[in-house]
Amino acid sequence: MDDKPAIEINGLTKSYGRTGVLRGLDLKLDWGEVITILGSNGSGKTTLINIIGSLTKPDSGTVEFGGIGVRARATSIRRFIGVVTHEHLLYEHLTGYENLRFHADLFGISSADERIIIVARQLGVEARLNQLVGTLSHGTQKRIAIARALLHDPPLLIMDEPESGLDQEAQGMLDGVIRQLAESGCTVLTTTHNLDKGTAMSRRIAILREGRIVYDEDLKSSTGADGVKKAYASHSGESM
Amino acid sequence: MKNWFRAAMAIFWKDILLETRTKDMLLAILIFSILVIVIFNFAISPTPKMIGFVAPGILWVAFILGGMFGLTRSFGLEREGGALKGLLLAPVGRDAIFYGKMAAMFTLMMVVEVIVFPVFAVLFNLSLWIPWLIPVAALTTLGIATIGTVFSAIAMNTRAREIMFPLLFLPVAIPTIIAAVETSGVAIRGVELAEMSRWIPFMGAIDAVFLVICPVAFNLIIED
Structure with a gap:
């Protein structure tokens, strides 16, 4: 599994009715790599996340995780993927601890309580674990959602606009978590429509437009953040 | 298998815990069931001879x-x-999700039935202890919870889910409901073993079929 790329996507297409969302998307991601996919609203970022997370079936094309087809072995592959979406995916009538404990049971995590404490500390929500999720601020809910995604220590973390709803301090903490994960060899794929946030979060930037990757560069080997900004402006038609 | 069982149990306990917090389902079922029984009792005022047939x-x-x-x-x-x-x-397999949620629904409905039956028995002047009603209630509730879990998942994604759910659910639940009414009548009027031995296996067979088909249907519904 290790000699294959973490994620390899070939010719991915997905339509909703007559609207084509992904139109032959190709992407390869190595182990330990951090990539940000930039794209305006409706460019297909969430659909891509849902397909990688095996929540949505593509119309055609393949997604492989470590050389294994995500659709063919969806149930077992989910154990290796952590997903953060726009929604917090938590039960509002349960406490943060109860939510995390429930997910620990679903993932079959042994010594769940220890793991819950570790991720809660990492995300700075330890003191809020005994409050009902519905009574927490949006930012704290988001932190617990990220804790949920990290609970089973996944080698691949995919996050859909993780910075949305987070204040400045929490965003700084999220950047720190992503750095830590990358250092520990975790592959991280994030999406955003915030150009500055995207270039701050990762070295590799891809631009998704009309269902295809139209730009894919490492900031160090390319023209840097300015180059990305120019490329984003020219591909999205937005002025800088 | 151990993981499958652990996941199904986690979903079951989560649903029970959520219900003890919100009490949405329990109160709705309880109040509605008692209201129906009280209204029918006053509307029909059954004679002792009628009770075994209408109750x-x-x-x-x-x-x-x-x-x-x-x-x-x-x-x-x-x-x-x-x-x-x-x-x-x-x-976790989708079937673990299905069985976990179905088991929680079955438990909640049984709790309501245990609370409501004494009210029903008092209002209709029946014995509080009718042992044959226990297997009848368990088998019927199992069937209702099994079919209901699938159609609840279907209705979840529709706009008018409160209308869609009964429209989808009731036609499929009819065999279970008919069997429940027939066997309960036999139990209330005094058991005729021959009659019971005809209906109970029939109810068990219906439940077995639903317990096999419904998780498969649920898997198809829940997948994108």
């Missing part, structure tokens, strides 16, 4: 219509905050 119908109308409130709500809680998506991202 089973009233009892199951109350339980099933009340249960429909709960079943509609079963997946409603999963929609909040996208919790269902979180469930689907876990490395």
